[in-house]
Amino acid sequence: xxxxxxxxxxxxxxxxxxxxxxxxxxxxxxxxxxxxxxxxxxxxxxxxxxxxxxxxxxxxxxxxxxxxxxxxxxxxxxxxxxxxxxxxxxxxxxxxxxxxxxxxxxxxxxxxxxxxxxxxxxxxxxxxxxxxxxxxxxxxxxxxxxxxxxxxxxxxxxxxxxxxxxxxxxxxxxxxxxxxxxxxxxxxxxxxxxxxxxxxxxxxxxxxxxxxxxxxxxxxxxxxxxxxxxxxxxxxxxxxxxxxxxxxxxxxxxxxxxxxxxxxxxxxxxxxxxxxxxxxxxxxxxxxxxxxxxxxxxxxxxxxxxxxxxxxxxxxxxxxxxxxxxxxxxxxxxxxxxxxxxxxxxxxxxxxxxxxxxxxxxxxxxxxxxxxxxxxxxxxxxxxxxxxxxxxxxxxxxxxxxxxxxxxxxxxxxxxxxxxxxxxxxxxxxxxxxxxxxxxxxxxxxxxxxxxxxxxxxxxxxxxxxxxxxxxxxxxxxxxxxxxxxxxxxxxxxxxxxxxxxxxxxxxxxxxxxxxxxxxxxxxxxx
Amino acid sequence: xxxxxxxxxxxxxxxxxxxxxxxxxxxxxxxxxxxxxxxxxxxxxxxxxxxxxxxxxxxxxxxxxxxxxxxxxxxxxxxxxxxxxxxxxxxxxxxxxxxxxxxxxxxxxxxxxxxxxxxxxxxxxxxxxxxxxxxxxxxxxxxxxxxxxxxxxxxxxxxxxxxxxxxxxxxxxxxxxxxxxxxxxxxxxxxxxxxxxxxxxxxxxxxxxxxxxxxxxxxxxxxxxxxxxxxxxxxxxxxxxxxxxxxxxxxxxx
Numbered sequence: 001x002x003x004x005x006x007x008x009x010x011x012x013x014x015x016x017x018x019x020x021x022x023x024x025x026x027x028x029x030x031x032x033x034x035x036x037x038x039x040x041x042x043x044x045x046x047x048x049x050x051x052x053x054x055x056x057x058x059x060x061x062x063x064x065x066x067x068x069x070x071x072x073x074x075x076x077x078x079x080x081x082x083x084x085x086x087x088x089x090x091x092x093x094x095x096x097x098x099x100x101x102x103x104x105x106x107x108x109x110x111x112x113x114x115x116x117x118x119x120x121x122x123x124x125x126x127x128x129x130x131x132x133x134x135x136x137x138x139x140x141x142x143x144x145x146x147x148x149x150x151x152x153x154x155x156x157x158x159x160x161x162x163x164x165x166x167x168x169x170x171x172x173x174x175x176x177x178x179x180x181x182x183x184x185x186x187x188x189x190x191x192x193x194x195x196x197x198x199x200x201x202x203x204x205x206x207x208x209x210x211x212x213x214x215x216x217x218x219x220x221x222x223x224x225x226x227x228x229x230x231x232x233x234x235x236x237x238x239x240x241x242x243x244x245x246x247x248x249x250x251x252x253x254x255x256x257x258x259x260x261x262x263x264x265x266x267x268x269x270x271x272x273x274x275x276x277x278x279x280x281x282x283x284x285x286x287x288x289x290x291x292x293x294x295x296x297x298x299x300x301x302x303x304x305x306x307x308x309x310x311x312x313x314x315x316x317x318x319x320x321x322x323x324x325x326x327x328x329x330x331x332x333x334x335x336x337x338x339x340x341x342x343x344x345x346x347x348x349x350x351x352x353x354x355x356x357x358x359x360x361x362x363x364x365x366x367x368x369x370x371x372x373x374x375x376x377x378x379x380x381x382x383x384x385x386x387x388x389x390x391x392x393x394x395x396x397x398x399x400x401x402x403x404x405x406x407x408x409x410x411x412x413x414x415x416x417x418x419x420x421x422x423x424x425x426x427x428x429x430x431x432x433x434x435x436x437x438x439x440x441x442x443x444x445x446x447x448x449x450x451x452x453x454x455x456x457x458x459x460x461x462x463x464x465x466x467x468x469x470x471x472x473x474x475x476x477x478x479x480x481x482x483x484x485x486x487x488x489x490x491x492x493x494x495x496x497x498x499x500x501x502x503x504x505x506x507x508x509x510x511x512x513x514x515x516x517x518x519x520x521x522x523x524x525x526x527x
Numbered sequence: 528x529x530x531x532x533x534x535x536x537x538x539x540x541x542x543x544x545x546x547x548x549x550x551x552x553x554x555x556x557x558x559x560x561x562x563x564x565x566x567x568x569x570x571x572x573x574x575x576x577x578x579x580x581x582x583x584x585x586x587x588x589x590x591x592x593x594x595x596x597x598x599x600x601x602x603x604x605x606x607x608x609x610x611x612x613x614x615x616x617x618x619x620x621x622x623x624x625x626x627x628x629x630x631x632x633x634x635x636x637x638x639x640x641x642x643x644x645x646x647x648x649x650x651x652x653x654x655x656x657x658x659x660x661x662x663x664x665x666x667x668x669x670x671x672x673x674x675x676x677x678x679x680x681x682x683x684x685x686x687x688x689x690x691x692x693x694x695x696x697x698x699x700x701x702x703x704x705x706x707x708x709x710x711x712x713x714x715x716x717x718x719x720x721x722x723x724x725x726x727x728x729x730x731x732x733x734x735x736x737x738x739x740x741x742x743x744x745x746x747x748x749x750x751x752x753x754x755x756x757x758x759x760x761x762x763x764x765x766x767x768x769x770x771x772x773x774x775x776x777x778x779x780x781x
Binding site: 127132135144145 | 599602606608612613629
């Protein structure tokens with residue numbers, strides 16, 4: 001229970017930042033959504049064709065899974081930013097606030113459009129005839145009679161949209177926008193259920209409070225009660241102000257932005273980098289859980305300042321290289337390529353590899369006489385393989401397929417936490433694993449050899465954005481991390497986050513690693 | 528003076544109004560009577576261009592109404608609706624003052640005029656000014672409707688079955704009140720009704736319509752004493768029968 005209490009207080013320490021961004025994002029998206037939807041609905045009212053087109057479009061947007069909609073805006077905005085930079089010399093950030101804002105604003109449109117059209121079409125014909133009869137112009141009729149009479153219905157639509165947007169805004173975390181979703185995504189990765197629950201409850205409370213105040217405003221409009229409307233407006237203003245206040249307090253200077261991909265090792269290393277930068281006097285924030293291509297583009301664009309990547313990922317994904325010249329050559333060529341093509345500074349390797357590997361339960365491997373990928377290929381048609389969401393679409397997997405001609409009976413995808421349980425329980429025979437994962441030893445797995453060298457090396461490397469590359473203090477603060485963490489130490493650190501019992505938070509583990517690196521001799525597991 | 532010259536309105540193949548010629552004198556109280564669907568409401572709506580004619584023209588004081596912008600025209604003519612048509616989201620004062628607001632009058636000027644109008648229709652301003660229409664009785668609402676129509680000082684009032692939805696005592700009281708206002712302000716009023724008794728008691732003249740055409744135009748007395756055809760005679764039967772029955776009740780043994 002004391003561990004849970006610790007997790008709750010850790011969760012509270014992020015609340016100002018996460019809630020502030022969540023409120024700012026939701027509020028901005030709603031303002032844009034309503035500003036666009038209201039006039040659109042007015043134009044569409046009375047025209048069957050336009051109404052069908054607008055509602056159809058908004059309806060299609062609604063059917064796109066919200067996470068996909070958010071994700072789609074990143075490449076879209078990236079392309080747009082490249083275009084404006086080329087044409088007008090002005091680019092903008094394609095990661096974070098903008099894609100989340102655009103997707104959520106689109107998402108808010110359907111209920112507002114639908115209710116505004118329904119509200120306007122539901123206005124009593126007698127009132128419209130009277131408006132005409134007393135000599136109102138079309139515009140006066142709309143502003144003085146139709147919109148005021150439709151207002152309760154329109155507000156009901158805004159209410160629905162607000163609840164949707166506040167809920168969906170939690171999904172903006174993977175596109176790099178801080179929100180209450182940070183609790184949920186970080187918690188899901190590290191199996192910190194207190195965090196997941198905290199994020200859900202916080203988002204739900206925010207949605208409920210906003211919903212209740214909007215309901216009060218709606219009742220006020222229906223009953224033409226000015227006090228109700230005033231209380232509702234005041235309540236909403238207080239909620240927004242309270243949400244945005246900590247944000248306003250924290251924006252006086254741009255902090256360092258540390259990016260992390262979406263697994264435990266990255267969270268630990270992100271926390272470690274944060275510790276070292278704070279110790280050097282920088283204020284730092286983290287953008288956690290970014291996708292692996294998103295994070296590289298974000299670094300090149302200066303949207304994040306530093307993150308840990310793996311040499312083989314850059315080698316295959318960004319350099320499009322298929323040759324395998326060896327670990328140190330890959331490092332050297334990658335460092336030179338990053339500097340030349342993107343101005344990115346590679347400070348150096350951390351000292352361990354997190355390579356793609358294929359692992360089986362030792363007893364099963366022994367029974368089937370499988371020691372290498374070549375042995376595996378011979379029996380693969382009768383075997384099942386489990387992978388994470390990326391592996392089967394990655395060039396490394398194609399390289400393995402090419403080199404060994406493997407073809408499995410079935411391929412399944414799991415969230416990485418569940419991969420190990422799947423192989424341990426026999427749901428799958430072999431899994432794609434990561435060599436630095438502590439669970440390989442914990443579950444007694446055998447990593448299969450790669451005699452044909454199909455898989456590239458994956459040295460963890462510290463990459464710094466072009467802008468920060470010139471900051472000597474910044475580089476100096478991170479330099480001690482180079483070649484400081486060996487594979488066994490990283491595996492143990494990862495296991496502390498991954499194991500079923502007495503889990504540690506990434507921050508706690510990072511503090512242990514930092515202490516070790518600082519030469520105080522404290523072992524991470526004694527922390 | 529209002530002149531309807533060969534006025535017609537067709538909806539597809541159906542002629543709602545089918546070639547009407549009629550002169551309404553300044554200060555006259557003309558009742559357009561007829562059964563449901565006879566075209567009397569359409570005729571009324573053609574006068575202030577709520578409906579545009581398919582043929583013919585409406586002249587007010589010799590000027591074709593189409594020479595005036597429809598919105599401007601409607602602001603010069605008072606209109607009282609059958610379903611009252613008060614704006615439910617506005618107070619009584621806001622409803623009565625709406626035409627003045629549209630005309631851009633000052634807030635203070637509007638307030639003074641609203642007081643006058645409410646007093647004219649016999650609603651105590653201090654009591655009713657700030658209530659919403661939903662809190663009023665049917666008769667009170669229609670008084671507000673009349674006040675609203677009169678606020679911009681129109682010379683012409685168009686009334687579409689204004690008392691139709693009210694209970695009989697309220698209807699009679701309101702009709703009598705309006706007739707007095709008509710006299711006092713020297714209005715020209717065109718009132719539509721399907722109630723022949725009401726038509727007889729209110730109108731200086733009655734224009735009786737059937738299937739989009741005028742059947743007979745004359746004073747109530749002329750319509751009773753010399754009906755143009757069997758239809759007019761039949762229409763006059765109902766009020767006469769009721770009057771006789773009432774007279775017998777009064778005269779006969781208890």
